[in-house]
Amino acid sequence: xxxxxxxxxxxxxxxxxxxxxxxxxxxxxxxxxxxxxxxxxxxxxxxxxxxxxxxxxxxxxxxxxxxxxxxxxxxxxxxxxxxxxxxxxxxxxxxxxxxxxxxxxxxxxxxxxxxxxxxxxxxxxxxxxxxxxxxxxxxxxxxxxxxxxxxxxxxxxxxxxxxxxxxxxxxxxxxxxxxxxxxxxxxxxxxxxxxxxxxxxxxxxxxxxxxxxxxxxxxxxxxxxxxxxxxxxxxxxxxxxxxxxxxxxxxxxxxxxxxxxxxxxxxxxxxxxxxxxxxxxxxxxxxxxxxxxxxxxxxxxxxxxxxxxxxxxxxxxxxxxxxxxxxxxxxxxxxxxxxxxxxxxxxxxxxxxxxxxxxxxxxxxxxxxxxxxxxxxxxxxxxxxxxxxxxxxxxxxxxxx
Amino acid sequence: xxxxxxxxxxxxxxxxxxxxxxxxxxxxxxxxxxxxxxxxxxxxxxxxxxxxxxxxxxxxxxxxxxxxxxxxxxxxxxxxxxxxxxxxxxxxxxxxxxxxxxxxxxxxxxxxxxxxxxxxxxxxxxxxxxxxxxxxxxxxxxxxxxxxxxxxxxxxxxxxxxxxxxxxxxxxxxxxxxxxxxxxxxxxxxxxxxxxxxxxxxxxxxxxxxxxxxxxxxxxxxxxxxxxxxxxxxxx
Numbered sequence: 001x002x003x004x005x006x007x008x009x010x011x012x013x014x015x016x017x018x019x020x021x022x023x024x025x026x027x028x029x030x031x032x033x034x035x036x037x038x039x040x041x042x043x044x045x046x047x048x049x050x051x052x053x054x055x056x057x058x059x060x061x062x063x064x065x066x067x068x069x070x071x072x073x074x075x076x077x078x079x080x081x082x083x084x085x086x087x088x089x090x091x092x093x094x095x096x097x098x099x100x101x102x103x104x105x106x107x108x109x110x111x112x113x114x115x116x117x118x119x120x121x122x123x124x125x126x127x128x129x130x131x132x133x134x135x136x137x138x139x140x141x142x143x144x145x146x147x148x149x150x151x152x153x154x155x156x157x158x159x160x161x162x163x164x165x166x167x168x169x170x171x172x173x174x175x176x177x178x179x180x181x182x183x184x185x186x187x188x189x190x191x192x193x194x195x196x197x198x199x200x201x202x203x204x205x206x207x208x209x210x211x212x213x214x215x216x217x218x219x220x221x222x223x224x225x226x227x228x229x230x231x232x233x234x235x236x237x238x239x240x241x242x243x244x245x246x247x248x249x250x251x252x253x254x255x256x257x258x259x260x261x262x263x264x265x266x267x268x269x270x271x272x273x274x275x276x277x278x279x280x281x282x283x284x285x286x287x288x289x290x291x292x293x294x295x296x297x298x299x300x301x302x303x304x305x306x307x308x309x310x311x312x313x314x315x316x317x318x319x320x321x322x323x324x325x326x327x328x329x330x331x332x333x334x335x336x337x338x339x340x341x342x343x344x345x346x347x348x349x350x351x352x353x354x355x356x357x358x359x360x361x362x363x364x365x366x367x368x369x370x371x372x373x374x375x376x377x378x379x380x381x382x383x384x385x386x387x388x389x390x391x392x393x394x395x396x397x398x399x400x401x
Numbered sequence: 402x403x404x405x406x407x408x409x410x411x412x413x414x415x416x417x418x419x420x421x422x423x424x425x426x427x428x429x430x431x432x433x434x435x436x437x438x439x440x441x442x443x444x445x446x447x448x449x450x451x452x453x454x455x456x457x458x459x460x461x462x463x464x465x466x467x468x469x470x471x472x473x474x475x476x477x478x479x480x481x482x483x484x485x486x487x488x489x490x491x492x493x494x495x496x497x498x499x500x501x502x503x504x505x506x507x508x509x510x511x512x513x514x515x516x517x518x519x520x521x522x523x524x525x526x527x528x529x530x531x532x533x534x535x536x537x538x539x540x541x542x543x544x545x546x547x548x549x550x551x552x553x554x555x556x557x558x559x560x561x562x563x564x565x566x567x568x569x570x571x572x573x574x575x576x577x578x579x580x581x582x583x584x585x586x587x588x589x590x591x592x593x594x595x596x597x598x599x600x601x602x603x604x605x606x607x608x609x610x611x612x613x614x615x616x617x618x619x620x621x622x623x624x625x626x627x628x629x630x631x632x633x634x635x636x637x
Contacts, residue, residue, distance in 0.1 A: 003510060010498035013539070312494040315455055316508040316555070317483020319476050394482070395455040397494055398446055398567050 007330050017298050022338035025374060028291040029342025030349050033370035035280045037350070037362050042277045046270055050099060051199035051211075053136045054263040056089075057230045058240050059097045064223045066253025071221040072152055074251055078227070079130070081250055082243075087235035090133040093219065094228045095126035096203055098135070099266040103203035108165075108214060110173060112185045120172045122165075122212040123202030124186065128152075131215050132164065134230050135200065140167065141180050142195035149194075150217040160218045164195035169212040191216065205269060236261060291374070292381040295335075299327060299385035303392075310389050311396030320390035327386035328379060335378045339371045346370070402562070402594060403429035403452065408461035410447050410617070421447040422617040425461070429596065431562075434589040436608035437598045444617040445598045446567065452596060453486050453565045454478045466562060483511050487556030487593075489585075491568035493548040495540040495555075501527065502536040505555045512559065526554035530584060546577030553584060557593075564588065566597040570604060582607060 011018050062078070064071055075093050082091035096103030103123055111117030125131065129145040144164070151160045163184070170179040170193065183190045191214075202213045231239050244256040267274075303310065310323055318326075350362030410422040421444045429435060439445045450456045451463065454470055463470040466485060473481060488494075495504050502523055509519045527533045530550035532543075540548050549569060556564055566585065570578035582604055589595050597608060605611050613620045 006499055006503045006506070006510075009500070009503060010496070013498045308492075308494065309496050312490070312496070313507065313511075314479065315453065315482060315488050315494075317479055317511040317559075319479045319511075321476075322511060393456060394479075395450045397488065397490060398450055398453075398455065 003326060003329060004333070007326065008333060011330065011333060017301070018334045021294055021298050022334050022341065024291050024294050025335055025338025025378065026341035026345055028287050029339055029367070029370055029374050030345035031287055032284045032374070033342075033346040033367045034349050034353060034362055035284045036370060037366045038353075038359060039277050039280050039284075040366075041360065042273050045205070046273065046277075048205075049199060050201040050205075050266070051135075051137050051197070052098060052201070052262055053230065053233075054099070054266060055261065056136065056233055056236055057134075057228060057262040058236055058243075058260060059094070059100075059226055059228050059262070059265070060243060060247075060259040061257050062225045062227060062247065062254055063257070064225075064251075064254040066251065069251060069253070071223065071225070072154065072219065075219070075221045075225060076152075078247060078250055079128075081246065082227070082229055083130070085239065085246075087231050087239050089136075089230045089232060090130050091227060091229040092127055092130040092134040093221065093225050094131065094134075095226070096123065097226055097228065097262075097265065098125075098201050098203055098213070099205060099262060099269055100203050101265075101269040105202070105204075105207075106186060108169065108173065108212075109185045112188045112190065118173060120169060120212060121207075121209050122169055122214050123204070123207075124214045124216055126218040126220065127215050128217060128219055132195075132197070134228050136230050137200045138198040139164070139195050140198045142193070144195060145215075145217040150219060152219040154220060156220065159189045160216050161190070161192060162194045162217060163191040164197060164215040165193055166197050166200050166211055166213045168199075168209075169214065170196050172209075172212065186214070186216065205266070288374070288377060292377050295331060295378050295381040296385060299331065299382045300388075302327075303385055303389045306389075307392060307396060310392045311394055311399075314392065314394035315397040323390040323392075324383070324386040327382055327389060331378055331382040332375075335375055339375060342374070343367050343371060402431045402466060403427070403596075404462075404464040405452075406462040406464075408451060408463055409459045410444075410451060410456075411459040420617050422451070422458070425617065425619060427612065427619060429594065431594055432589070432592060433610055434586070434595045434608045435597065435610045435612060436605035437596060437612050437614060438600070438602065438605045439614035439620070441600075443614045445614050447617070448614060449565055449567050449596070449598050452563075453488060454482050479511075483508055483559065485562045487559055487561035487564045489549070489552050489556050489564060489566040489569045491571040493540070493545070493552045493572070495548055495551055497540055500537050500539055501532065501543075501551050501554075504540065504551060505558050508555065508559045522558045522560075523554075526558045527551075529557065530554045544577070545573050546580055549573060549577070549581050550584065553581070553588070557588065562594060564593050564595045566595060568599055569597060570599070570601065578604070 079091055082088055105121060105123045107119040108122040109117050109119035128150045129147055132139055132144050145162060149162050151158055173179055173184060174182060179193055180196060181193065183192050199211060200213050201211050204210060229239060240259050243259060247256045313323065346367045353359045354361055405425055405427045408422055408425040412419040412421055437445050437448065451458045505523045505526060506519055509522060527536055530553055532547060532550055570581050573581060585595060599605050
């Protein structure tokens, strides 16, 4: 028993409530589909593989104020001490810390500066031959630095000659895949690529090149230095508690601070993204709830307005199921038009966001998914009131209301 | 055709029990035109609601066309209403968002009648009530008398065994009321069985058979024409 035509005609003759509701549905669809996509994008961003065992790594800063020490020598002593701890897998001084939001970057090129050639923005760490093991990254091609390739010096004119780079960087500089053993330029300094790491992220996850990273075997210790330590699984907290005492025992005229896990650094860096994601989740939850309440309220209003009409329909032979069906079809028609408008609005909003906020194009699957969700939600919202309408007694038709 | 044996209807609240109908007995034969009168609150509308299966009764037996109404479930009662009974309400009860054609179509759709057959019946009924040219009008574009004629057309379209009319002229002026009454008489002459609840003694007198409901019981049972004859004889 299809009543689509008379329901449509009835809606056309009494359309204000329906139009308001379909606008609400359209707005909800447009915003929810885009917000859901942004949330999914952020979730993928937050859960991406960084290449590091974040929960086993921590860093700390060392600020040496004592003048009676050779810092380079002291750092070697500290590294030796740290590496000798039974809970520690490896430790190294690192000029920058990944995922922290702070570090150094430069253009790495196929030609020495100032010649122009293919150059790629790259983060770089000055680190010794323990860097690979300390960061726990996976060397997939070539080899690690040898001890004699690590340049420990206070003379800034001396330059290292080799580098280990991330796979992404190598692929970008050498798309044919023949980069291992080739020379790339860090400014004017030629560096031979001796090893390739499968994945390691730079300090900036939101950078345009977040996984372009180069290790350079160069140690030029200064009064302010950063250490990275990788411990055995579940041993990190214990070492973090002890590291200050151990370092001060080695040499006391310095301050050890900023002892933080790599996961904590990452969390600090992505805090704004998490906040935005939570706000979007709250926003779409509220929107969906308000829309559901709107449908629920309008249906209840329609029922109270049409009590006599419903009683009359029942008197004329409508089964309870026919009354429920009537309201479901009526809602589906309003919702259908709202969803068509909402899908168009979602596409337009997606394009606007893409233009102004560098967000990827909204995939149609998100619009379709949101439309289905809103449609199901609207049917659920209308079902309760429709059931209540179906229970209106047909005897209401003979009463004066 | 319609048999009510000892029908009672009890409305019960926490504080009060009210007998709207008690031991109500009535037999109606095919083709009759019965006027039901009685003071306000006497149980006329309750009788009509039970006769039209719009509400259940508390005890007794009600047979409609041989069907024991008391044993029907909600869906069966709805189907039975749709197929056997045509309603004419005091307030017309037309659906304001639907035009005349669509209003008359409502019970036919519930019966699952095909569109072409619906069209034929609707046009025929609109013709019968003299509103064929106004099929696309909305109810509010018509006078009260015209609206009641549409309601009659809606009741007739299902070709019911019974017409139940609840104060069909209650909201109409005397001229319109007379027109509607003439239409009902015509329908009765064409073979329909009509039970009409009315306050109006004038209208009731036009029905061949009158029954009076007082305090939920059948108080007086008169074949009006017979009574009229007796009265005439007595007067002579």
